[in-house]
Amino acid sequence: MRLQCPMPFAGYDTVTLAHGGGGRLMHRLIEGVIGPTFANPVLDARHDAADLRIGGERLAFTTDSYVVRPLFFPGGDIGKLAVCGTVNDLSMAGAEPAYISVGLILEEGLPMETLWQVLQSIRASAAEAGVKVVTGDTKVVEHGKGDGLYINTAGIGVVRHALAIGPKSLRAGDAIVLSGDLGRHGMAIMAVREGLEFDSEIESDCAPLHRAVAALIDGGIEVHFLRDLTRGGAVSALVEAAEAGNVHIEVDETAIPVRDDVRGACEILGFDPLYVANEGRFVVAVPAADADRTVAILREFSDCASACVAGRVTGGPPKQVTLRTAIGVPRILDMLSGEQLPRIC
Amino acid sequence: MRLQCPMPFAGYDTVTLAHGGGGRLMHRLIEGVIGPTFANPVLDARHDAADLRIGGERLAFTTDSYVVRPLFFPGGDIGKLAVCGTVNDLSMAGAEPAYISVGLILEEGLPMETLWQVLQSIRASAAEAGVKVVTGDTKVVEHGKGDGLYINTAGIGVVRHALAIGPKSLRAGDAIVLSGDLGRHGMAIMAVREGLEFDSEIESDCAPLHRAVAALIDGGIEVHFLRDLTRGGAVSALVEAAEAGNVHIEVDETAIPVRDDVRGACEILGFDPLYVANEGRFVVAVPAADADRTVAILREFSDCASACVAGRVTGGPPKQVTLRTAIGVPRILDMLSGEQLPRIC
Numbered sequence: 080m081r082l083q084c085p086m087p088f089a090g091y092d093t094v095t096l097a098h099g100g101g102g103r104l105m106h107r108l109i110e111g112v113i114g115p116t117f118a119n120p121v122l123d124a125r126h127d128a129a130d131l132r133i134g135g136e137r138l139a140f141t142t143d144s145y146v147v148r149p150l151f152f153p154g155g156d157i158g159k160l161a162v163c164g165t166v167n168d169l170s171m172a173g174a175e176p177a178y179i180s181v182g183l184i185l186e187e188g189l190p191m192e193t194l195w196q197v198l199q200s201i202r203a204s205a206a207e208a209g210v211k212v213v214t215g216d217t218k219v220v221e222h223g224k225g226d227g228l229y230i231n232t233a234g235i236g237v238v239r240h241a242l243a244i245g246p247k248s249l250r251a252g253d254a255i256v257l258s259g260d261l262g263r264h265g266m267a268i269m270a271v272r273e274g275l276e277f278d279s280e281i282e283s284d285c286a287p288l289h290r291a292v293a294a295l296i297d298g299g300i301e302v303h304f305l306r307d308l309t310r311g312g313a314v315s316a317l318v319e320a321a322e323a324g325n326v327h328i329e330v331d332e333t334a335i336p337v338r339d340d341v342r343g344a345c346e347i348l349g350f351d352p353l354y355v356a357n358e359g360r361f362v363v364a365v366p367a368a369d370a371d372r373t374v375a376i377l378r379e380f381s382d383c384a385s386a387c388v389a390g391r392v393t394g395g396p397p398k399q400v401t402l403r404t405a406i407g408v409p410r411i412l413d414m415l416s417g418e419q420l421p422r423i424c
Numbered sequence: 425m426r427l428q429c430p431m432p433f434a435g436y437d438t439v440t441l442a443h444g445g446g447g448r449l450m451h452r453l454i455e456g457v458i459g460p461t462f463a464n465p466v467l468d469a470r471h472d473a474a475d476l477r478i479g480g481e482r483l484a485f486t487t488d489s490y491v492v493r494p495l496f497f498p499g500g501d502i503g504k505l506a507v508c509g510t511v512n513d514l515s516m517a518g519a520e521p522a523y524i525s526v527g528l529i530l531e532e533g534l535p536m537e538t539l540w541q542v543l544q545s546i547r548a549s550a551a552e553a554g555v556k557v558v559t560g561d562t563k564v565v566e567h568g569k570g571d572g573l574y575i576n577t578a579g580i581g582v583v584r585h586a587l588a589i590g591p592k593s594l595r596a597g598d599a600i601v602l603s604g605d606l607g608r609h610g611m612a613i614m615a616v617r618e619g620l621e622f623d624s625e626i627e628s629d630c631a632p633l634h635r636a637v638a639a640l641i642d643g644g645i646e647v648h649f650l651r652d653l654t655r656g657g658a659v660s661a662l663v664e665a666a667e668a669g670n671v672h673i674e675v676d677e678t679a680i681p682v683r684d685d686v687r688g689a690c691e692i693l694g695f696d697p698l699y700v701a702n703e704g705r706f707v708v709a710v711p712a713a714d715a716d717r718t719v720a721i722l723r724e725f726s727d728c729a730s731a732c733v734a735g736r737v738t739g740g741p742p743k744q745v746t747l748r749t750a751i752g753v754p755r756i757l758d759m760l761s762g763e764q765l766p767r768i769c
Contacts (some may be wrong), residue, residue, distance in 0.1 A: 094534040098562025109562065116543045117550070117557040129558035131523060133582060134481040142525035142578055149461075178476060180487035181462075182576045184529070189439040198461045205462070212462040213474035216488045216576075217454065219444025220767060226569040231527045233487055233578030237478060242459045422565060 099160040099320075101310025101356070104416050106319070111130030125323060126138050126245055127168040127306065128236065132342035139174035141165060142233040148422045150193065150227055153267045154282030155358070157230055158200030160424060163358060165234040166208045166308070170289035171305040171361065173244050173296055176208060181215040181232055186225030197228065208287040210234065236277050240296050249304040254370035254391035255328060256303035258291065258361045258383045259284065260336040261313055266344045268423055270423030275348075279340050285370025287380040295363065304364035309424055312354040314400065315414045316362055322398045329401045329409075330390030353402075354415055364392060442762025446655025446701070449761050451664070470668060471590055472513040472651065473581065484519035486510060487578040493767045495542065495572055497614045498704070499627030502575055503545030505769060507631050508703060510579040511553045511655070515634035515651040516706065518589050518641055519581030526560040526577055531570030538743055542573065551654035553632040555579065565715045581634075585641050591669030593648040598717035600673060600735035601634065603706045603728045604629065605681040606658055610700035611689045620693075624685050631727040633743065642707060643721050649709035654769055657699040659745065660759045661707055674746045674754075675735030698747075699760055701768040709737060 116123065123127045128141035145161045148193050155163075162179065169176040181201060185194065199361075205212055242248075269275065275392040288307065295302055304324070306316045321328045337345075337352045345352045351375040359382050365373050377386035395401065398413045442449040445661055459467065465473045473486035490506045500508075506523065512744050514521040520602045526546060530539065551555055587593075612628040614620065633652065649669070652660045658680075666673045682690075682697045691698045704727050722731035740746065745757045 092531060092536055094530045094539065094564055095538065096532050096564050096566065099562055105562060112540065112564065113543060113560065116547050117560075119556050119558065121523075121556065121558040122560075123703050128732065129523065129525075131558065131580070133522070133580075134479075136479040136481050138478065138580075140523060140525065140578075140580060141559050142527045142576065144527040144529050144563045144576060146529060146563045146565050162557035171542075177756075178485060180475065180578050180586065182487045182489040182578075183458075184489050184491060184574055185439045185444065187439060187441050191437055191439065194439065195457065198458060202461050207453075208663075211457065211464050211466065213464065213466040213476065214486050215458065215462075215467075217444055217458065218489045218491045218493050218767075219439055220571065220574075221441065223568065224571040226565065228572070229529055229565075231487065231489060231578075233485075233525050233527075233576075235476070235483075235485060235580065236476075325591065328700070 083158055096421040100417030101315050102415040102417045111408055112257030118231050121408065123249050124245060128172040128174065130172060137238040139169045139172040139236040139238055142231065143168060144229060144231040145424060146229050146422050147313060147424050148226060149271055152283055153280050156197060156200050156284040158197040159204045159285055160358060161230040161232045162201055162204035162208060163285050163299060164209060165232040166289055166424060167307045168289045169234050169236035170292045171307055172238060172270045173240050173242060173292060173302065174238045176210045176234055176236045176289050178213045179210050179232050179234045183217045184225055184229040185219045186227055187219055187222040189227050193269060218366045221402050242302055244302055244305055246320045248408040249324035249326045249364055249392050250303065250319060251392050251394045252347060252367050253364040254367050254390040255304055256363045256370060256373050256376055256386060257389040258386050260338050261357055261360060262337055262341040262345060262352035262355040264342050264358040265420055265423055269420060277340055279346055281340055284359035285313055288359060288361055291377055291380045294376050295373060299375050300369045301365060301366055305361055307361045308357045310356050311414060312356055314353045314412045315321050317400045318414050323399050325397045327393045327397055327399050327409050328390060329393050332404045334387055334389045336385040336387060350419055358424065427657040428747055441766040445762030445766065446660050447760040447762045451759065466643060470591060470716055471517055473517040473519065475517060482583040483582040484514045484517040486513040486582055486658060487574040487576060488513065490769060491540045491572060491767050492575050492769050493571060494616055497616045497628055498625050500630035501542060501545050503542040504549045504630055505703060506575040506577045506583045507546055507549035507553060508630050510577040511632045512652045514579050514581035515637045516652055517583060518585050518587060518637060518647065519583045521555045521579055521634050522523060523558045524555050524577050524579045526557050528562045529570060529574040530564045531572055532564055534572050535577050540731060548691045560692035561742055587645055587647055589650055591649055591665045592667035594665060594709055594737050595648065596737050596739045597712050598648055598737040599712050600675060600714060601708045601710060601718050601731060602734045603722055603731050605683050605730045606702055606705060607682055607686040607697035607700040609703040610765055610768055611686050614765060622685055622689055626685055629702050629704035633704060633706055636664040636725045636728050641720050645710055645718050647708060647710060647713050647767060650706055652706045653702045655701050655763050656759060659698045659757045662745045663757065663759050666745050672738045672742055672744050673735060674738050674748060677747055677749045679732055679734045681730040681732060695764055703769065
């Protein structure tokens, strides 16, 4: 006899695209339904990667599926995304990425040439990131039951530091550092998907982030919190952090780097770059005294050339993120219900 | 500039369902294209699970996506399958399964009740198998770009034995032991999918196998080879073993346990139970002297109650599997090109 579902899932009888959008609805599905189902201390920590002790080793373990549309976009493709996304989830635990798995769900009729291109991209991206593909799986579904191909990667990384990196380590006074300019991945996808042309082609920021994170840790920075700014963008990551860490975070609108072409594209399309997904950007919280050195270390990496202090953890109302606007007016930021662009990653 | 695909992929311009069927075409795709792309010693070993050394620990790491149709079937569902399949891949390395990830690809419009049922099944199956769900991911694709839900699970297990379990360890004289009767998973799926009714309901054999494998290793059995008999059934697993191990394997048709109802269903539908997928059955090769004790240990487990010696490794022509039929005629067995039933797991 089957159990009956005990709750109305916050009023939704069926899954909607917003449930995968990285915003409030996905958060509710995970916090209200999926998380409680599997509750255990490792999962309950809600890191991007699980923090495991096996024998004498401390390992990070993570997984993500990739359903981005289109498969190829300026600056990357689903294969590069699948490697970088999982490498970055391990990086956000301060782990050294070591091994990944590749699970392919192929749609009948996918051109072999497309599969080959994606495999080459996975290979090149894994080589660049220094991770080995050590296990995999291939499934095929009927035409019309997929969309070309979906990829799942899971990754194992080795944790060599003794820091407790997570929202619970956020402290009033911490500086909030952004690793670079926001919004490029989302707008690169948008431009291709909608056939838009801008003066210059906007390329995704998709990149592996572990070397920049390692440089911070090796440089003796007391890293309190790390999160990559994917689905739901910078705001969703910060709101999640404020809620999980029970702190108030304040960010300065004028400090947040957004390239002119990205800002222009966002204005034309009615998007807010603070909510647009990135695939090579992260936020790091460090003690205020470490802020300048954090920025300096990050700027040594080309993917972090526009790193900057963008805000701080304050003693203000907890579980809240405030934006100090250009004209000095504070505005409370919340997650969107979903993501402006479905299937961004 | 993109690289160009250098080969015609054995004559196929596009992916077909058979490329995911566990037979010859999938084998060629993996051996000819995917494997060489990522070549490294761990992947090249072609185990169900990667054999990793991290610090002082020996770990097994594996992944599988699950696209079974329908989502619920007699004896199981996609959630139970996703846990057992990954637990069993770890088991086939003789590892103790410890942690799994759960990646969900949900189709817009999936009833929340269905998702909830599947989550409960994952929870119950993980608890039964003694593994923890420690990390996960949720993606949503548009209606018509999926089929309800697909699941990826990756798993980490701890290897505590010092055996070299794999096709290279197969030796002439080894006994080939089957852990139980064949064909139930495939015929259970078939019956639901085609709306067939038999006198008795055939239930999938879907079950975690690690405790039976651990009992063999703990019992001092010198296990040479293990493989679960999933896509492509017993024959595909044995042919892969004979090819990778460069040995000849002979199996006795009359020794192979197939339940009467399964045999009847196979006869009606024109299926050969030796090629039908199982999800709770494995083959183990052990020195002949250990054969009887292997069978006795396995039969202590309800899922292995009909374990038996079904064949042997011989000095015959290598890379070949021969079936000795009921009337004593030897017949060479080869993989099918795909699987009789697409999306069996």
